[in-house]
Amino acid sequence: MKLLTFRTDEGNHLGVKTEKGVIDITEMLPGVSDVKAVIRNPDQLTLVELAIREGTFPFMDEEQLDIGPCVDNPEKIVCVGLNYQKHAKESNAAIPEQPILFNKYNNALAGHKDNVNLPSDSRQVDYEVELGIVMGKEAKEVSKENALDYVFGYCSANDLSARDLQFRSNQWLLGKSLDGFCPLGPYLVTADEVENPNALDVSCTVNGEVRQQSNTKDMIFFCDEIISYMSHYMTLKPGDVILTGTPEGVILGYEESSQVWLKDGDQVAVAVEGLGKLVNVMKLK
Known part of the structure; x- marks a missing residue:
């Protein structure tokens, strides 16, 4: 559904x-x-x-x-960084030994076709197509084998990131949880319609040009591993959202001379196989 x-x-x-x-x-x-x-x-x-x-x-x-965002009031939005093999490589980062976790807040939520305001003091706003997981049951210290039983559904997501703000310090929060920087949707697809979340095509286009094209099978930590790992350190509640990471093709991964950051009027569309296309337009305040 x-x-x-x-x-x-x-x-x-x-x-x-x-x-x-x-x-x-x-x-x-x-x-x-x-x-x-x-x-x-x-x-x-x-x-x-x-x-x-x-x-x-x-x-x-x-x-x-x-x-609006397909989940409009989650208790938690927990994100996984550097979770695709090729994205870690393009970022010149080592393959993580455990999931790298960070968070966004509800102010970052946005819906399909919403305009997203670009921050006035950032010049390096990037896109990140991601598979979103929405929890259906409380999960605490669950096993990898049982983890997917706790999922209600899945959605397309865009982990928008202001890179110059993200790397202003060694904490990523500032560049990740700006207003509107977590579009979700347009649909929340129930888990029974997703045969294998670890084998879904994902893509991102900017003004119709393909920027990211991959599959969740390139993830370093799969959905069941992520849920199990998180649940050993925090209780996951029904409605909590997990963003599972982005594949290669982000602007940050380009050679510096080729980096053209998102600007006023850019239309960004992200899609995950079977979950729908999520479109947003970047706007200057």
Whole structure:
């Protein structure tokens, strides 16, 4: 099932994408305004499936919706750095022995087709297509073998990064959690529709030009390893988002003379196989 969040005058609503259009789950199930409500009570998805089959609710045109981040209020957004073999190589970095973790905050969330403001004192904003994991159950010290059982779904994500701010100190937070620097979506695809998250094509284009083209099988630490590792140090909660790293092709990896950083008006589109294309436009404040 493909879930999405869309904005209305009354606040956020949760929807489900179908072949005929989008059904408003919040109208169907009052009080269910975000995906975390469904994660907490997955039986509600059965009611949604029934409504889709019976056609008892109207379909909306997705193109007319103001789509927000597919998870709009996670407790945690935890990210993995240097998690693709070729990306580590282009960054002139050693292959990590354990996952490198950093975080973003909710202020960084953005939705499909949202404009993202470029910071006024940064000249080195970069894109990073990533597979996002959304947790479905509380996970504490889970094994690698059982880790994927705790996943609710997956999404496309863009770990936007202001490199000059990121490397201002040895802590990456400043360049990673700027407002709008974590677009998620457009859909949250339930785990039953993703056969193997460790074998998905990922891509990024800027103004239609392909910049990144890879597959999650190039990851150093796979999804089950990441979840297990994190859960041994922090309790992962339902709705928490994990960004699993980016492949080669980021601007940072270019020769310095060839680096053309994101600028006003650039359209960045990231996509993960089966999860949808997420598009954002960069804007100067």
